[in-house]
Every structure is written in C-alpha cells, then in structure tokens.
Amino acid sequence: MADSKIQAWKFLKIIVFTFFITVLLLFTSATIRTLSLDVNVGLQLARWEKSNNISLVIDQHQREELLAKFKEALRIPTVSFSERESNTTALRQFVTFLRKAFPTVFSSSLVHHELVADYSHLFQVQGSQPDLVPYLLLAHIDVVPARESDGWEAPPFSAQEMDGFIYARGTIDDKCAVMGILQALEYLLLRGYAPRRGFYIGLGHDEEISGFNGAMNIVRLMKDRGVKLSFVLDEGLAVLDGVISGLDGPVALIGVSEKGSANVKLSVSMAPGHSSMPPRESSIGILAAAVKRLEDNPMPRLFGYGPERDTFEHLAHKFGLPLKFIMSNLWLFSPLLGRVLEMKPDTNAFVRTTTAVTMFNAGTKSNIIPSLAEATVNLRIHSAHSLQEVLDFIQDTVGDQRVKVELIDGFDPLPISSSDEQSFGFQIIKKTVLDMFPKLTVAPGICVGNTDSRHFKDLSSDIYRFAPVWFKPGDVQRFHGINERISKKNYEELIVFYFNLIQNCDIKKLPDPHSSVHEL
Template sequence: ARWLLGYLLAVKIPTVSFSASEQNTTALKEFDQLLRRVFPKIFSSSLVQHEMVGNYSHLLTVPGSEPDLEPYMLLAHIDVVPADEADGWDAPPFSAQELNGFIYGRGTIDNKQSVMGILQALEYLLEQGYTPRRSFYIGLGHDEEISGPQGAVNIVKLLKSRGVKLLYVLDEGLTIMDGVVDGLIGPGALIGVSEKGQATVKLSVSTPPGHSSMPPRESSIGILASAVTRLEKNRMPNLFGHGPERATFEHLAHKFGWPYRMVMSNLWLFSSLLSSVLEGQPDTNAFVRTTTAVTMFNSGVKINVMPAYAEAFVNFRIHSSQTLQEVLKLIKSTISDERVKVEFVSGFDPLPISSYDEDTFGYQIIKKTVHDIFPEVTVSPGICVGNTDSRHYTELSPDIYRFAPSWYKPGDSARFHGVNERISIQNYEEIVLFYFQLMQNSDIRNLPGPRT
C-alpha cells in the first residue's frame, strides 16, 4: 500500500542527531525530498502553506474556513538517535525490514510514525477535497533529540512574530500501555499533561598529584565516588500525589482488578502503599520522584599516577512539584563535602500542567479521538518523564499534550532509544487513522455536552 511504502522509505533515511554540533544533514535533505515525493497533494495544494525553518524543519499552515476559531498545532520530529547493528538488532536499524508483522528500524516509534502519520492523514483529507473549518499548523522539527535549538525554537519564534495563539498543541510523548501496568485490565492511553524538568550537574574533585606507591588516604576518585554514591543511595523524596501522577491512577481505578481497584479508588488511605510499590521499578519510579542518573565519570591518566582531577556528570529529571533551584540545593546538601565542587551545567523547571478538565477542548478532543479509533482503551492524564519539542511552545498555548497512539507492551519501553525499535504494520495504520480523525474532530466549534 502507498501509505506504508512512504513510511518504510522514511525509516530507511538515517536522519541521525549525533550531538549538539553534529547531525546527518545529507539525510535531512534527502528526507525533505522524500516528503515532497510521497505527499504531492500537500506540496502542490493552494490551501497549504509550507515553509522550511532552520534549514531542515518544516512548518505547514492549513487555514480554516472559519478564521474566528482558534487554531491548534500538531508536532513531530524527523531526527533520530544513533543506532548500531552490532548492539544486537534483529534487523539492520535503517533497513525498515518487516519481521512477523513488525517494521524494525530506528525512528519507527520515535518519531517517524507521527511525522508520516500526520502528513498521510492530511494528504488523504486533501485528496477528498476537504477544507477544515478550524485552522491548524504542523511543526516537524529536525533536531528534537538535541533539544530543538534550530527547529522548534525557530518555529515558535516565527509563530510568535505573527501573533499566533494556539487552542492546544499535541506532540509525541506517552502511549497506549497494554499489559505494562500491574493489575490494569485492558489497555490504557496516557495523555501527557506535563513533562519533567531537567538538571545536569558536574561534580569535580582536585587533589595534589603523586606516585601510586605512596597514595594518600583518599584519592580524588575515591572522594568523588563517595559523593556519587551518596546521591544514588539518598534518592530524591518520593512526591507521589503532589503532581498529576495521582490523577493517572484515579482515572484508571475502575479498570483495575481486585485488590488493586480498592487501593486506586481509596488513595486518601492507600497513597503511601501505592507510592512505595511504584518506586520499586525504574519505569514507575520515574513517576514519583526526581530521578538521579550518573551518566559520565572521568579520571586518571596513567596506571602509576595518583590522579589530580576527577569529574562526573549527573542528570536529574525533575518531578512536577519541585523546582530546579530546590533540586540544586538538595544535591549540595546530600553531597555535603567541601572538597567536591558542584557546577550547574544546564537545566529547566518542570513544564506547567495542562488542563484535563471535562470542558478543556484539546484534552477532550484527543480523548474522543482515542475512543473513536480504540473503543476498548481507557484514557487518563499522565506525566511525560522524557522531554519533547513541545516544551518550547508554552508561550503559544497553555494546553500542551504529549501522546501518540503507539502500542507499548511488556518489554517495549527498552526499545525506545534502544535495540530493536519497531512498530507493527497495523499500529502504523491506526496512527494514520488517529490523526485523520483528530483533524476532523477538531473542526467542531464547541465540545459536545458530557455523556449521560
């Protein structure tokens, strides 16, 4: 089928962001040519305005027939993280090979399924002669994996300069979880209503150098290792219930079996029990606290020389109810060693929490669209533990949501930025239908009344 061929070709192009200063720009140019070839209606339509931003990102404007309706925006990103077949892939990471109904390849779930799904949906609508009532924008960033400094940041600048205000923004983020949450009966779609903040700190220790035959009582490596151990052992506080993560379980409570349902339905009583269960697994622990990840450690020059210098980098993902400054204070008090220099490298506060009320247009339209395509799925608000391009859009809209209807089953979270990233052919088709339906559902003037 034509819709699948375009997606396979997209996965084959290695649009890798290697580092903040290195991207595969040849692949990004090739990707641009592919889009023009695969979606002829979009690029020839007098309705759609297309602009290149920051050389390789795309901004599409689709004006509606009723300009008084506030526009919305769909986001996705073209770039991917590196992948090496030697890490143990079942199929080469840029082959888009099909195995047992799944397409394997880097970018299949992060995030080319959304890039191609959104454009395929728009192409179908244009083929049918569809003109939307409500204007909308599509932003496709080319450098999300390195924080979006040229793509998303410049798209936002451009829209701000035009005075654009958005009713809602939808980007990648959370997914449909199936069999991943203990005790949950049936699949649950989590719509990210916020995302965690971030802090990276550099810890360093300097000591006089010397010969390894006459070592001091403590080396620079030993002092630094102790500081890092203190950070890992003394985790940041469990803050379950202070952010939107509590609402996730309240919305899903009726879908849990016994005895989980009793716990979820009475969080006023069982909150501490649930929070201690959640912190037992790395993927759910990330929901309840600011996480601590020691990611780089460098020291030493020669086997018989006491190192004069040791450094480590630690990455924190900040819980919704904390601020960057609070976390930096906690880091210093936990290390509590004057010999360890703590330097702030980069970071930002957690993102504002978007509304998920019954009368919030964006959330309810996304929820309705999920139910249209997946009637068996329960929808709830959630917290996005990673970061997305949408964090740059807070000045354009108070309501930013992070969700793509990719199915996650047990073990699939390890494929994200990992080995054997894949998507089923059926799921890609569902994603196209989801955006196709969302564009039409967003065309209503007002939300329908609540179901009775």
C-alpha cells in the same frame, strides 16, 4: 479511687467508640468512592452526537503505497549524533523526499509550507473560520544512532518486514507521526476537505539533541507572527497493553506534563601525586564517596503531588481488589502506593525526582594520582519539585566543600495541562481515541522524558503528548533501544487517528457536561 477507675474506663470506651466510628466512616466513604467509579464507565462519549466525519477506508493499493512511502522515510538515516553533529546530507534528502511523497500537501492552496533552520518544516493549514483558535501537531524527523552490531534482528535502516512488523530506527520515535500526520492531511485534501479550524504542523529536525535549532526557531517564527494556539499535540505517551501489572485491558495515556531535567557536574580538584606515595584521600575517592551519598539518599518521595495521582485515579476501576480500593482513595492511601511504586525503577520515576550518575572521568595514567575527578549526574525532576530545590538537595547531600557542584543545563518541570471535561484539546484527543478503540481506558499521564513540545509553552497553556502507538510487554525497551519496530496495522491506525482528529477539531466548543447533543 473506684470512681476514678470508672471515669477512666468510660473515657477509654468513648475513645475506642470514637475511633471505631471514625474508621467505619472512612471505610464507608472509601467504599462508596470505589463503587461510584464504575457508574460512568462506558458513558465517556454519551454526550457527543454521532460524527459526520469523512471516513477513511484504505484499500490494498493505498495500503501498499503508504507502507512503501513509510519505509522509504525510515531508510533515510536522519541521525542526530550530538549537539554538534547531525547527518545533514540525510536531512536534505528528507526535504526532497517529503515533497515527492505528499504532492497534494505541497501544492494545495490551503497549505503554506516553509523550511525553518534549513531542515525543519512549518505547515500552516488555512481554516474557513478564522475566529476558531488554531492548534499545532508536532513531530520530529531526526532519530538517535543505531548499529546493527548492537543486536538488531534486521539492519536498523533497512525497514525490513518480519511477522507483520517493520523494523527500523524511527518507526516509533518519531517518523510514524511525521508520516502519519502528513499522510492523513494528504488524504483529507484529496477528498476535498477544507478545515473550519486552521492548524499548524511542525516537524523539527533536532529533537533528539534538545530541539534548540529546529523547534525553537519554529517557536520564534510563530511568536513573531503573534500566533496563539488552542493546544499542542506531540509525541510522548502511548497505548499500553499488558504493560501495567494488574490492569484489566489496555490504557491510552495522554501526557499532560513532562518532568524537568538537569545535568549536574560534580568535581574534585587537588594536587596530583605519584601512586607510590598516595594521600589518605584521593580526588577519585572523595568524589566516589559523594556519588555514593547521592545514590544512598534519593530525592524525597512526592507521589500524589503531581499529575500521576490523576493517572491512577482514572485507572482505578480497571484494577481488581484490593488495588481498586487503594487507587480509588488516594486521598487516604497515597503514601502506601508511593512506597509500592518506588520498589521498581520503571515506576519509581513516577514517585520522585530521579538521580542517575551517567559519566565518571578521572585519571590519565596508572601510576599518577589524578588532580581532577569529575562525574555527571542526570536528574529528571518531579512536577512538585523545582530545579533550584533539586540543586539545593544535591549540595546538602554531598555535604563536602571539596566537591564542587555545577549546573551544566536544566529546566523546571513543564506546567500541567488541563484534562477536565472543559479541556478542549484533551477531550478532542480522548474522543478520537475512543471512537477508534471503544474499549480503551483513557487517562492523563506524565512523560518522564522530554519532547520538542516544551519549547511551545508560551504559545499554549495546553500541551499534550500522545500517539496511538501500541506497546506490549517488552516494547517500551525498544524505544531508543534495539529492534525498534511498529506493526503495519498500527501505522495504518496512526494515519486514521490523525485523519479523524483533524476533523474532530473543527467543532467550535465542547458539549456541556452531561448533555447528550453536539454538533459532531
């Protein structure tokens, strides 16, 4: 008996010792990983040789001129109201305006321009070395509706200046990029610049209503001509300054993917009746219960299975302890961080496929039990989910044969573009950002909304969504909201960004990892 107790005690000590050693090794490994993240900070551009690019210095006269043109663009109400209604008069006016605003772009022998689907634009800029694979800069002309009565501090199409900001619909979505790209090209051409790598500029006119007319016709045209692209750069993510709690300093997030999207209709149909003799369950009651089940049972938490993991690992060194320790070791702490992120709506979007009930329709008269009740559910699909998996989840969660589940429209999440050291597009964008803003941290990210760029996935495997628009706390809500604005300084920075990006793209290939020389 005594021997068995001794053996049991020895066995217990071995288990405790093994557990202690395992925990110690895990902690040591995690600590080393946390500390090692600081080693490469500040060396992000060490292997790039100093650039010989043309510098852009904007004098006061040019500044007044470029701001005047930007304001004129903002005052043209190129609104997309719905899939069936756009302000075509304003879109025609915008075509005329662009020709007047950028005469060198439209007259240069290096630039071929064509209208697509009446209001969209495709520019091809010829390169001197046709063996270099071209790229595409995307932006869109149309804007969402806006009414001054919603609470705007200035009329939404006035382009009024206040405290160094220009207020107008389209300042950040997306006329800043439309005008910034063309203004950058205008300045380059005026300085006699001829690119080595050819490129395209695509300006869609219906992005806010899915781009089925503008972007998709541009894609068809390029496919017919056999165009393949090195990368695509569109709107999407931005520079966040003070937006992410606990982060030390601003960060530039370059979108490497977009969540998928789906609109699903739930409906209940039954015989109508009089309200004086109601049935035990009505169409509205059955549907409301189904909707409640969807809201009470969110899609599974998937943090760590998509590009959001790379985002937080890239940002880890900019957080203080204990967040730095946790984010440096997501191989161990992903479930913990996922639980924290799901607590707030804005970060919950990184964790899972989100479910939003956006429309509910039923009834025509107060004393009639309606025969039909309908609800529309909008879902933004996580990168680790598929559209079919989401539909199956909804069907299982609703769990009522009386509720019909129909897909209105939808698509899978977009492929994840490369962001490693050999990723040409990502590294060129990153270099351009850090040349301008050396103290920024650059990280890959994911767009929770959708852009025209998703239509171009057959033309390039690398699609990026970024513009150096600065967002401070509260600014994100201006996107599609009231008081959309951009600072005059930030708009000028966008022009410089595209001016430098076009020149940086002229390299033949990236430098070898960890080397220190380069043709730039």
